[in-house]
Amino acid sequence: MKLEIRxxxxxPLGIPDIHFILAACALACLGFLLVASSSIEVASDRFGQxxxxxxxxxFFLLIASIAGVIAYLIPTRSWYHYSTYFLLLSxxxxxxILIPGVGLTVKGATRWLSxxxxxxxxxxxxKFTMMLFLASYLVRRLEEVRQKFSxxxxxxxxxxxxxxxxxMEPDYGTLLVLSCAxxxxxxxxxxxxxxxxxxxxxxxLGLAILAVIEPYRIERIETxxxxxxxxxxxxxxxxxxxxxxxRGGLFGMGLGNSVQKLFYLPEAHTDFVFAILAEELxxxxxxxxxxxxxFIVWRGLLIGRRAELGGRPFAAYLVYGLVLLIALQILINxxxxxxxxxxxxxxxxxxxxxxxxxxxxxxxxxxxxxxSADNLPGAQL
Numbered sequence: 001m002k003l004e005i006r007x008x009x010x011x012p013l014g015i016p017d018i019h020f021i022l023a024a025c026a027l028a029c030l031g032f033l034l035v036a037s038s039s040i041e042v043a044s045d046r047f048g049q050x051x052x053x054x055x056x057x058x059f060f061l062l063i064a065s066i067a068g069v070i071a072y073l074i075p076t077r078s079w080y081h082y083s084t085y086f087l088l089l090s091x092x093x094x095x096x097i098l099i100p101g102v103g104l105t106v107k108g109a110t111r112w113l114s115x116x117x118x119x120x121x122x123x124x125x126x127k128f129t130m131m132l133f134l135a136s137y138l139v140r141r142l143e144e145v146r147q148k149f150s151x152x153x154x155x156x157x158x159x160x161x162x163x164x165x166x167x168m169e170p171d172y173g174t175l176l177v178l179s180c181a182x183x184x185x186x187x188x189x190x191x192x193x194x195x196x197x198x199x200x201x202x203x204x205l206g207l208a209i210l211a212v213i214e215p216y217r218i219e220r221i222e223t224x225x226x227x228x229x230x231x232x233x234x235x236x237x238x239x240x241x242x243x244x245x246x247r248g249g250l251f252g253m254g255l256g257n258s259v260q261k262l263f264y265l266p267e268a269h270t271d272f273v274f275a276i277l278a279e280e281l282x283x284x285x286x287x288x289x290x291x292x293x294x295f296i297v298w299r300g301l302l303i304g305r306r307a308e309l310g311g312r313p314f315a316a317y318l319v320y321g322l323v324l325l326i327a328l329q330i331l332i333n334x335x336x337x338x339x340x341x342x343x344x345x346x347x348x349x350x351x352x353x354x355x356x357x358x359x360x361x362x363x364x365x366x367x368x369x370x371x372s373a374d375n376l377p378g379a380q381l
Contacts, residue, residue, distance in 0.1 A: 252282030
């Protein structure tokens with residue numbers, strides 16, 4: 001069937017969820033301030049310009065805003081019709097960066113493709129396209145997913161193919177987020193719970209094997225139980241993050257007054273930006289920030305539920321998937337910062353420094369906003 005797109009298709013049927021958009025914009029603005037604050041010393045030492053990372057992050061915010069608006073203007077049915085092609089393209093990019101001499105290797109992980117002005121991380125794109133494919137699959141095979149084991153296995157087999165590519169990078173954090181999000185969407189679609197016991201056990205066993213194979217992973221897991229015992233070794237980053245939380249107290253040391261960012265806490269502007277937030281804004285500021293994140297996740301799930309009740313299954317499952325990706329990444333990042341999970345390398349959506357993550361989060365938010373605007377009688381997909 002030929003897809004015909006009219007100019008009117010780019011205009012949403014109604015007004016998007018303003019509260020959802022404002023909460024996301026507020027977090028993005030806070031993220032810029034945190035990146036600027038936490039990266040001053042590192043940027044001065046590395047580039048001789050204290051606001052180097054801040055200026056790059058401002059550029060990423062501009063690109064992300066443009067990408068989010070474009071995603072908002074794209075009709076939902078266009079995502080549906082081209083979902084498989086998008087997934088294949090993103091998987092091809094994942095494979096492409098594994099070619100020797102092509103991918104950019106940082107700290108032993110080959111996850112990026114250098115494009116000159118910024119580094120592209122294909123795994124961030126793959127998370128988004130997998131949710132596009134999964135939502136379109138559920139529209140076509142919903143009864144099979146609910147009644148047959150094969151309906152559950154097929155999308156998990158696709159995740160398995162992606163997992164092979166991610167393990168070759170390696171990128172275990174993205175694999176964990178993607179696997180759990182896919183299983184979460186399948187559960188929301190009505191897949192029998194017994195199937196989760198099988199795949200959940202297989203996932204846990206696989207992660208356990210990966211941990212045993214490499215000694216440093218076992219060391220990371222052991223560190224979270226008593227980081228102070230190896231505070232000058234494997235537990236250094238975690239203990240410095242915990243010190244940041246302790247220094248912050250109830251009301252914080254004030255924006256820009258962090259001590260841990262002065263070469264004490266590694267990756268202060270990326271993976272551990274929340275620890276700097278807690279140090280500068282205190283427990284109150286940290287809880288308010290978590291409240292904003294929770295609000296975004298709640299509004300996103302509400303938008304998906306309204307789409308489902310309005311007879312728009314593709315839009316509903318797509319929103320569920322995108323919201324779960326964001327929520328899981330937030331949970332894992334906060335768990336790492338507070339010592340409840342080993343270091344994974346996942347950024348904090350909208351707050352951490354990182355171009356690919358920020359742009360794809362904005363695209364996801366743009367798609368969710370478009371679904372919210374189209375949640376009116378008569379809307380399709």
